[in-house]
Amino acid sequence: MASKISLTRYLVEEQRVDGSIPAQLRLLLEVVARSCKSISHAVNKGALGGVLGTAESENIQGEVQKKLDIISNEVLIEANEWGGHLAAMASEEMEGIYLVPNRYPQGEYLLLFDPLDGSSNIDVNVSIGTIFSVLKKPEGAGVSEQDFLQAGCKQVAAGYCVYGPQTTLVLTVGSGVAMFTLDREQGSFVLTQEKMRIPEDTKEFAINMSNMRHWDAPVKRYIDECLQGKDGPRGKDFNMRWIASMVTDVHRILTRGGIFMYPWDKREPEKPGKLRLMYEANPMAWLVEQAGGAATNCRERILDIAPGKLHERVSVCLGSKNEVERVTRYHVEG
Numbered sequence: 001m002a003s004k005i006s007l008t009r010y011l012v013e014e015q016r017v018d019g020s021i022p023a024q025l026r027l028l029l030e031v032v033a034r035s036c037k038s039i040s041h042a043v044n045k046g047a048l049g050g051v052l053g054t055a056e057s058e059n060i061q062g063e064v065q066k067k068l069d070i071i072s073n074e075v076l077i078e079a080n081e082w083g084g085h086l087a088a089m090a091s092e093e094m095e096g097i098y099l100v101p102n103r104y105p106q107g108e109y110l111l112l113f114d115p116l117d118g119s120s121n122i123d124v125n126v127s128i129g130t131i132f133s134v135l136k137k138p139e140g141a142g143v144s145e146q147d148f149l150q151a152g153c154k155q156v157a158a159g160y161c162v163y164g165p166q167t168t169l170v171l172t173v174g175s176g177v178a179m180f181t182l183d184r185e186q187g188s189f190v191l192t193q194e195k196m197r198i199p200e201d202t203k204e205f206a207i208n209m210s211n212m213r214h215w216d217a218p219v220k221r222y223i224d225e226c227l228q229g230k231d232g233p234r235g236k237d238f239n240m241r242w243i244a245s246m247v248t249d250v251h252r253i254l255t256r257g258g259i260f261m262y263p264w265d266k267r268e269p270e271k272p273g274k275l276r277l278m279y280e281a282n283p284m285a286w287l288v289e290q291a292g293g294a295a296t297n298c299r300e301r302i303l304d305i306a307p308g309k310l311h312e313r314v315s316v317c318l319g320s321k322n323e324v325e326r327v328t329r330y331h332v333e334g
């Protein structure tokens with residue numbers, strides 16, 4: 001039997017092949033993976049570890065924080081601040097950027113994360129995850145929030161880890177998407193799928209249908225046509241899946257195709273969408289594109305959006321290429 005390929009070996013071999021992973025970036029990715037292992041252990045303990053339930057605080061988004069949101073954020077900060085590979089970090093759970101303390105060496109990368117995605121699923125034992133994005137710090141002394149405001153196409157690495165029946169880490173450094181599964185006996189991530197591909201067509205959509213009455217006309221049109229099944233204009237029956245953890249919905253799409261949408265809606269018309277551009281939409285958009293899918297804000301490519309602020313929100317439509325292009329066309333043509 002062929003020997004198992006660990007995350008470390010995969011990264012070292014990728015580094016040798018085309019030099020796409022500088023040593024500091026490899027260290028960074030290994031530290032993020034180690035943090036995910038640690039978050040996975042906390043998630044697994046559940047009520048036994050006292051990690052369930054709500055904390056007595058709100059984040060900058062005005063959302064009540066769960067204990068695991070805070071624990072996961074701390075795990076990522078503590079693991080990443082001392083290695084010398086980072087200049088600063090940004091998180092869904094922190095208003096401003098987190099500068100690497102002066103007592104540690106400063107690196108050339110910026111790390112952004114949603115420490116725990118799918119918070120509403122924590123207490124009900126449904127899959128959740130961590131999403132991360134890595135940028136290069138622009139040249140020059142010091143580091144500021146402005147340095148983080150780079151379009152998604154500038155990412156140098158992106159990925160997520162799902163804490164579900166298995167713990168799986170999915171990663172891109174710009175040469176395709178690879179999946180690793182946590183081997184709990186060995187304590188290491190093992191390569192379980194290389195070059196993940198999203199089929200161009202699908203019969204599966206993911207959207208929170210309870211918001212239907214608030215949607216824009218092109219979104220209503222698209223879903224309505226899907227719902228008409230083989231008697232409607234699409235000529236085929238569609239299936240619906242909605243986990244309410246974006247990380248897990250995207251994982252399903254990377255595994256077997258589908259379309260995921262969290263579009264702008266009329267509940268809060270001044271906000272461009274619910275999901276956050278820098279640490280939710282951008283990393284997922286890059287992974288999806290790297291696997292042959294597409295990702296737009298219903299009008300334009302997510303990876304081309306020039307961010308105006310750290311916690312900026314965005315409309316999201318991603319997955320199987322032909323379906324994403326259809327939704328985008330419905331919006332652009334009006």
Ligand code: AHG
Nearest residue numbers: 116117118119120208244245246247
């Ligand atoms: P988070 O838990 O990081 O705040 O993100 C939750 C997001 C996303 O994962 C999911 O797709 C969406 O919120 C679900 O929201 P609703 O249940 O409000 O539609």
Ligand code: MN
Nearest residue numbers: 114117118280
């Ligand atoms: Mn999230």
Ligand code: MN
Nearest residue numbers: 092114116117
């Ligand atoms: Mn979150």
